[in-house]
Amino acid sequence: xxxxxxxxxxxxxxxxxxxxxxxxxxxxxxxxxxxxxxxxxxxxxxxxxxxxxxxxxxxxxxxxxxxxxxxxxxxxxxxxxxxxxxxxxxxxxxxxxxxxxxxxxxxxxxxxxxxxxxxxxxxxxxxxxxxxxxxxxxxxxxxxxxxxxxxxxxxxxxxxxxxxxxxxxxxxxxxxxxxxxxxxxxxxxxxxxxxxxxxxxxxxxxxxxxxxxxxxxxxxxxxxxxxxxxxxxxxxxxxxxxxxxxxxxxxxxxxxxxxxxxxxxxxxxxxxxxxxxxxxxxxxxxxxxxxxxxxxxxxxxxxxxxxxxxxxxxxx
Amino acid sequence: xxxxxxxxxxxxxxxxxxxxxxxxxxxxxxxxxxxxxxxxxxxxxxxxxxxxxxxxxxxxxxxxxxxxxxxxxxxxxxxxxxxxxxxxxxxxxxxxxxxxxxxxxxxxxxxxxxxxxxxxxxxxxxxxxxxxxxxxxxxxxxxxxxxxxxxxxxxxxxxxxxxxxxxxxxxxxxxxxxxxxxxxxxxxxxxxxxxxxxxxxxxxxxxxxxxxxxxxxxxxxxxxxxxxxxxxxxxxxxxxxxxxxxxxxxxxxxxxxxxxxxxxxxxxxxxxxxxxxxxxxxxxxxxxxxxxxxxxxxxxxxxxxxxxxxxxxxxxxxx
Numbered sequence: 001x002x003x004x005x006x007x008x009x010x011x012x013x014x015x016x017x018x019x020x021x022x023x024x025x026x027x028x029x030x031x032x033x034x035x036x037x038x039x040x041x042x043x044x045x046x047x048x049x050x051x052x053x054x055x056x057x058x059x060x061x062x063x064x065x066x067x068x069x070x071x072x073x074x075x076x077x078x079x080x081x082x083x084x085x086x087x088x089x090x091x092x093x094x095x096x097x098x099x100x101x102x103x104x105x106x107x108x109x110x111x112x113x114x115x116x117x118x119x120x121x122x123x124x125x126x127x128x129x130x131x132x133x134x135x136x137x138x139x140x141x142x143x144x145x146x147x148x149x150x151x152x153x154x155x156x157x158x159x160x161x162x163x164x165x166x167x168x169x170x171x172x173x174x175x176x177x178x179x180x181x182x183x184x185x186x187x188x189x190x191x192x193x194x195x196x197x198x199x200x201x202x203x204x205x206x207x208x209x210x211x212x213x214x215x216x217x218x219x220x221x222x223x224x225x226x227x228x229x230x231x232x233x234x235x236x237x238x239x240x241x242x243x244x245x246x247x248x249x250x251x252x253x254x255x256x257x258x259x260x261x262x263x264x265x266x267x268x269x270x271x272x273x274x275x276x277x278x279x280x281x282x283x284x285x286x287x288x289x290x291x292x293x294x295x296x297x298x299x300x301x302x303x304x305x306x307x308x309x310x311x312x313x314x315x316x
Numbered sequence: 317x318x319x320x321x322x323x324x325x326x327x328x329x330x331x332x333x334x335x336x337x338x339x340x341x342x343x344x345x346x347x348x349x350x351x352x353x354x355x356x357x358x359x360x361x362x363x364x365x366x367x368x369x370x371x372x373x374x375x376x377x378x379x380x381x382x383x384x385x386x387x388x389x390x391x392x393x394x395x396x397x398x399x400x401x402x403x404x405x406x407x408x409x410x411x412x413x414x415x416x417x418x419x420x421x422x423x424x425x426x427x428x429x430x431x432x433x434x435x436x437x438x439x440x441x442x443x444x445x446x447x448x449x450x451x452x453x454x455x456x457x458x459x460x461x462x463x464x465x466x467x468x469x470x471x472x473x474x475x476x477x478x479x480x481x482x483x484x485x486x487x488x489x490x491x492x493x494x495x496x497x498x499x500x501x502x503x504x505x506x507x508x509x510x511x512x513x514x515x516x517x518x519x520x521x522x523x524x525x526x527x528x529x530x531x532x533x534x535x536x537x538x539x540x541x542x543x544x545x546x547x548x549x550x551x552x553x554x555x556x557x558x559x560x561x562x563x564x565x566x567x568x569x570x571x572x573x574x575x576x577x578x579x580x581x582x583x584x585x586x587x588x589x590x591x592x593x594x595x596x597x598x599x600x601x602x603x604x605x606x607x608x609x610x611x612x613x614x615x616x617x618x619x620x621x622x623x624x625x626x627x628x629x630x631x632x633x634x635x
Contacts (some may be wrong), residue, residue, distance in 0.1 A: 004485060005502040013500050020499030021398035028397050088397035110399055123349070147363035148336040163336075168394050172330055180372065181382035183333075186514055188360035192342045198356055204364065213372040216365045235395070243395035264500065 021249050027173035028107075031078075031087035035067060036093035042093045042101050042123045044066035048112060048127055048223045049091055052244045054200065055141045056172055058085050066267070070231060075113050084266040089169055102265050105165050109243045115235045119197075119227040127201070127222030136219060140210055143178065146170050150191030158229045159191055166199075172312045180273065186218060190225075200224035238248045326366050331390030333371075335363035402496040407487040447473065528555075 007013040012077065032050050034042070048057040059100045060081070067073025067090060088111075092104040101121040107114045138144075146167055152159045172185050183204055189223060190198045206214040235243070257269040287293065327336040340359055346352040376383040380421050398620050407413065413420075427444045431437045440562045453465040520528075533540025540552060566572035584593055 001506050002485060002489070003506045004488060005324065007500055007503050009544075013450045016500045021401050023401060025397055025482065027555045053342050102439040108397065109395060114395060143333060145333045145335070145367060147334075147360045149340045149359040149363065150342060151338055151340070153336065154338045164394065167332065167392065171334075171394075174331070174390060176373075176387060177384050178387050179382050180376065180386055183368075186360060188356055188363075190359065190404075192346070192352065192356075193344070198352065199359075199408060200353070200356065202357065213365075213369050216361055218361045218364065220353075220357065224353070241393065241398070244393055245400060246393075246396070247400060285324065312422055 007175070011078050018090055018250070027171075028089050028168060029085070029087040030057040030169065031085055031090040031129055032057055032059070032063055033067070033081070034089070035092065036063050036065050038063075038093055039095040039101055039119060042095050044126050045092065045101075045103065045121055045124060045223070046093050046108055046224065053126075053169075053172075058087060069106055069113070069116050070118070070233065079108070079111050079113065080104070082108045089165075091169075100231070102228075105162075107165065107168060108131045109235075109239060114239065114243060115161065116231075116233040117165055118230040118232060119162070120230055122226040122228055124225040125222055128176030130220055130222040132203065132221055133221050136184070136205055137221065138203050139182070141172070143172055143175065144170055144181050145171065145183070145186035146189070147186060147190070148189050151193050152197075153189075156191075156194045157234075157273060158232050159194070161195065161232055161234060162227070162229065164188070171209075183220075188218070194268070195229045197227045197229075198224070199227055326365055328370065328389045330370050330374075331388050332392055333367055334390075334392060337363055337366050402494060404496045404498075405494045407490075408483060417503065494568060528552075583613055 007016060011121065030049075030053050032046050034046060038046070050057050064077060066074065067077050069078065078092070082090065088108045088109070090104075090106050092106070093102075094102050094103065099118075099120065101124075102118060103121055104116055104118045106116040109234065148163055150159075154160065155165045164191055166187070167185060183206075186202050188198075188200050188205055190200060192198050201222060202218040203225065204216040207217055209215040221292055234240075257271075258266065260266055325339075328334070330527070337359060342352075342355070343568060346355075371385065374385040374387075376385045378384075412418075425438055426435045427438050428434075429444045436442055445470060450466075450469075453469075454463075459465065468629065471616060482513060488497065488501060488503060492503055497503070528539070529549075533543055533552060545551075562573045562577065566574070585592065
């Protein structure tokens with residue numbers, strides 16, 4: 001016995017439509033949570049990441065004991081949270097003796113784990129430790145510049161994946177129109193070694209230059225940290241292909257056998273299949289079927305009927 | 317975009333405000349942390365400047381908040397968060413219409429009503445061809461004599477609506493199978509099917525369950541008083557008559573409630589209107605009956621019958 005359930009309020013309907021799969025998707029939201037133990041640095045990293053992504057992130061404060069992203073059964077909780085909060089990127093922090101200050105950045109496809117990358121955080125500097133002129137402080141939710149420096153991002157596969165994940169994480173919404181006065185932050189990621197990336201967050205100062213393009217000056221506002229690559233998991237090829245599919249990939253279907261000519265206009269080509277002379281059905285030329293005969297018969301019939309009715313009339 | 321100084325080419329994606337410099341090499345032995353940080357920020361500045369060069373040269377429109385530019389679509393491909401929306405499979409009607417070549421026709425909101433020579437709306441209040449407005453239904457040869465045609469019409473409509481709902485459910489099921497269920501619809505399974513029967517198992521209410529639990533409890537030796545309770549189970553409601561006993565010794569300074577109670581009853585009995593409260597006739601009858609019964613020496617059924625024929629042996633008669 002099945003029952004159709006539709007939302008009873010407009011608000012509920014709008015929420016469901018927002019979360020439905022669409023051609024052009026909403027900006028990815030981030031879920032920030034931690035495991036059984038966190039260190040002071042890790043908890044401040046998570047808090048500051050949440051602040052940077054305010055408006056597009058959800059932070060859970062309770063500890064989660066059964067989340068182990070790299071183990072086969074340990075991702076069910078993550079997938080459940082992703083479903084409930086509609087978040088497709090997550091940042092899971094944990095601190096163990098073996099892996100101190102550990103941060104796992106992962107992405108979801110259809111609320112299932114798509115890929116994972118685990119980094120260790122070193123040399124963390126909180127945004128509270130940076131002193132700068134408060135006037136240039138970046139506003140919440142502004143679209144950032146993202147810069148990657150270093151050959152490592154091209155040559156090392158783990159760094160390549162990290163580059164993609166960081167772009168996804170910091171990108172925010174994809175917009176058509178941008179207000180140039182609202183550009184006030186930049187994320188700088190530098191591959192200082194094949195296993196280490198230095199990440200920092202800077203505010204942008206626009207200085208007058210002779211041209212329309214202002215001179216850019218970056219001021220570190222924090223946080224800044226070193227990310228040391230630990231483990232990673234790449235998506236399997238089939239899943240990657242499916243996730244990378246976009247609606248504009250399919251080119252417009254070519255119409256065959258039609259060509260446009262400036263002189264002759266639109267021309268088409270018609271192909272006639274081969275005539276099998278021996279197999280063509282011959283017309284039925286038997287006497288009774290002929291059209292003239294049929295029509296003649298019909299006429300006679302009508303005549304008779306007409307005369308019969310006339311006879312009746314005469315008799316009356 | 318070319319960097320004039322070192323002939324490097326940056327990979328710039330304006331749509332994402334993203335820039336990548338693949339050619340910079342960091343020294344494997346950096347001088348100090350501060351030097352490294354400085355180097356990173358300088359390189360970053362160059363990249364941001366490169367993006368800004370393109371960005372500020374885009375055609376912009378002036379608005380109250382500032383210059384607005386139209387960003388080009390992003391060039392770096394990133395994975396989607398959800399699958400592409402799947403095409404909806406055609407419904408049973410759509411398949412049929414396709415096969416028969418039936419075209420969709422737009423229906424007007426206002427239709428001409430022949431019976432009243434007016435234009436009426438198609439749906440809603442005072443509509444064209446309203447089923448409820450028919451005053452007379454002519455009998456046909458196929459009609460049974462005892463049947464109510466108006467009731468029959470209502471019944472037919474109900475059946476049609478039920479059939480349509482069933483068809484709608486079937487269409488949604490095929491759509492769900494193809495993974496193309498509309499986003500605002502959910503299909504929920506209600507109750508397990510029981511083979512052979514069509515009836516739904518009736519749900520027992522909270523009070524009924526409590527009553528049954530109470531009944532079961534009284535069957536225990538101590539009347540259910542010391543039974544182990546489940547977490548969240550409330551203590552059983554007091555069974556039987558509920559007496560309110562007044563305090564025997566009245567509290568100092570407080571009204572003697574027992575005295576008050578008896579005085580109240582007396583007052584009512586001895587009042588002017590006592591005949592309205594007291595049924596004197598019934599009381600007299602009861603008194604008389606009791607007196608007569610006592611006189612007749614009624615045999616109490618519970619009392620053992622005294623057999624006068626049997627003589628009691630005298631216990632202390634000495635012989």
